[in-house]
Amino acid sequence: MAQTTPMRLRLLFVINPVSGGKKKADPETFIKNYFRERAEEVHFFMLDGPQQSLTAVIKKIAPDRVIAVGGDGTVKMVAEELLGKDIPLGILPTGSANGMATELCVPADWEQVLHLICNETPAEEKHIDLIRVNKKDVCIHLSDVGLNALLVKNFEQRGIRGKLGYALSSFKTLWQNKRLAVRIENKDLQLTRQAHMIVLANARMYGTGACINPDGDLTDGLFEVVILRRLSIPELLKMLFRHRPFDPAKTEILQASQVTIYTRKKAHFQIDGEYRGKINEVTASILPKALKVIVPAPPPSADS
Structure with missing residues (x-):
């Protein structure tokens, strides 16, 4: 019986490089090293880079998953981009305040998070509520x-x-x-x-x-x-x-x-x-x- 080939995930990491202060380790380097010999297709969007629309990047890449790399502010920004799209959000916490990651029991350890994103440890996609504030x-x-x-x-x-x-x-x-x-x-x-x-x-x-x-x-x-x-x-x-x-x-x-x-x-x-x-x-x-x-x-x- 032929084996089913696992789906090759297309991942977009949205990185806030100043999140958590200057003493934080470099998440982009960590992520690149993790995926160096893996099959996943990995893309990066830097929030302090050239003024390119994240909306346009998501449309162009069509990622299977988008991962917010930062604190609560970064998570919020990426979540707003994913409203109305059937794309799950992952969180790799690097901020000084990581309340949403804590709320969702997302590990603080970056390697454990990447295991979750790649389904190497048991994960699920969960639908959560948001609050619309002041209509916009x-x-x-x-x-x-x-x-x-x-x-x-x-x-x-x-x-x-x-x-x-x-x-x-x-x-x-x-x-x-x-x-x-x-x-x-x-x-x-x-x-x-x-x-x-x-x-x-x-x-x-x-x-x-x-x-x-x-x-x-x-x-x-x-x-x-x-x-x-x-x-x-x-x-x-x-x-x-x-x-x-x-x-x-x-x-x-x-x-x-x-x-x-x-x-x-x-x-x-x-x-x-x-x-x-x-x-x-x-x-x-x-x-x-x-x-x-x-x-x-x-x-x-x-x-x-």
């Missing part, structure tokens, strides 16, 4: 209004990467931050709150490991609106160094498929770790099963 943007992970968005702004200005940069920025942020007067509404609810921070949560955890949305599910067709009524220095530091949920006595969580958030005064806003300026209105709606991602396959059950 996409959130893959977590967006928020208030304190953490101001922290992101201060972090970007400070220029020190990693948890140390977040920690140093957090103290400046607390001095600047005040509670917001907010109104949250959709067809089923209308409520007003005083809060330090409002989160649109597609996922459960920030890239630091802080669990903001313990029951979040990327596949349930809903997102969560997390209202942090009060946030102290210990709570903010928990965002950086601890994996336990926030104090439930100071936190309120609502599920929704669509919501609009209004703030009385303009407030800081971020999407997936990218600061977007000050706003006084945010709209959000779910995009169910909008993105196909490559993740480790679940272990076989005891009954199988």
